[in-house]
Amino acid sequence: MTAPLFLTLEGIDGAGKSSHLDALEALFRSQGRAVTRTREPGGTPLAESLREMILNDAMDPLTEALLVFAARRDHIVRVIAPALARGDVVICDRFTDATFAYQGAGRGFDAQVLGRLEQWVQGQGEDGELLQPDLTLWFDLPPEVAAARLADARQPDRFEAQSTDFFRRVASGYAARAAGAARFARIDAERGRDEVWQQVREALAQRGLVPA
Ligand code: TYD
Numbered sequence: 315m316t317a318p319l320f321l322t323l324e325g326i327d328g329a330g331k332s333s334h335l336d337a338l339e340a341l342f343r344s345q346g347r348a349v350t351r352t353r354e355p356g357g358t359p360l361a362e363s364l365r366e367m368i369l370n371d372a373m374d375p376l377t378e379a380l381l382v383f384a385a386r387r388d389h390i391v392r393v394i395a396p397a398l399a400r401g402d403v404v405i406c407d408r409f410t411d412a413t414f415a416y417q418g419a420g421r422g423f424d425a426q427v428l429g430r431l432e433q434w435v436q437g438q439g440e441d442g443e444l445l446q447p448d449l450t451l452w453f454d455l456p457p458e459v460a461a462a463r464l465a466d467a468r469q470p471d472r473f474e475a476q477s478t479d480f481f482r483r484v485a486s487g488y489a490a491r492a493a494g495a496a497r498f499a500r501i502d503a504e505r506g507r508d509e510v511w512q513q514v515r516e517a518l519a520q521r522g523l524v525p526a
Contacts, residue, residue, distance in 0.1 A: 318398040321451070324415070325452060326460050328463040341518070349402060352507075353406060355408075357382050365385065368385070394406070411452075414462075416473060419488075452492050460481060
């Protein structure tokens with residue numbers, strides 16, 4: 315069995331991360347890898363139902379944080395952990411870094427409480443080792459640029475409709491998270507699409523995950 319790989323994509327709304335998912339999946343498949351592609355909130359029928367509520371229904375910050383982690387728990391148990399146990403590459407569009415950035419930095423919810431929920435939901439085995447991505451591609455983009463991109467987009471959800479100030483806080487939440495963990499690869503998402511993809515490839519190649 316090849317070593318499993320847990321890869322996540324993060325960034326503020328409008329950063330363009332989702333447009334590289336197809337190419338990422340194809341790249342790993344071309345290496346003969348089995349790929350499980352998924353997203354958060356979501357990835358299971360239950361978690362997708364919760365996603366609808368999280369993105370559309372008004373709620374207080376604790377409810378929001380609990381629903382995000384409830385969705386994540388179901389997703390880990392049913393999809394992520396079994397896929398990693400098979401040796402798959404799991405490509406997940408957002409994971410817990412988004413919770414620290416959006417619910418934590420964005421909404422101002424207590425990061426220590428989020429850390430306890432993280433431990434509770436992602437702790438594995440007897441020693442409670444935290445399930446964390448092996449690599450996080452962090453699409454970094456100034457919030458003003460993201461706002462201009464989103465202005466042309468479809469009907470905004472509850473997060474996309476937030477102010478540029480909210481996204482400034484979310485962006486600094488991501489930056490703080492990235493500063494504290496070696497698993498982050500910063501992608502300059504202000505560049506053109508092809509250049510962004512080149513950066514993604516390089517981040518993978520530098521870590522020996524795909525050929526250079
Ligand atoms: P997103 O992944 O950007 O999907 P789409 O491209 O379809 O809009 O949308 C998910 C939204 O959920 C995004 O605004 C961030 C938010 N979110 C949180 O607030 N907390 C979380 O823990 C996660 C995973 C996402």
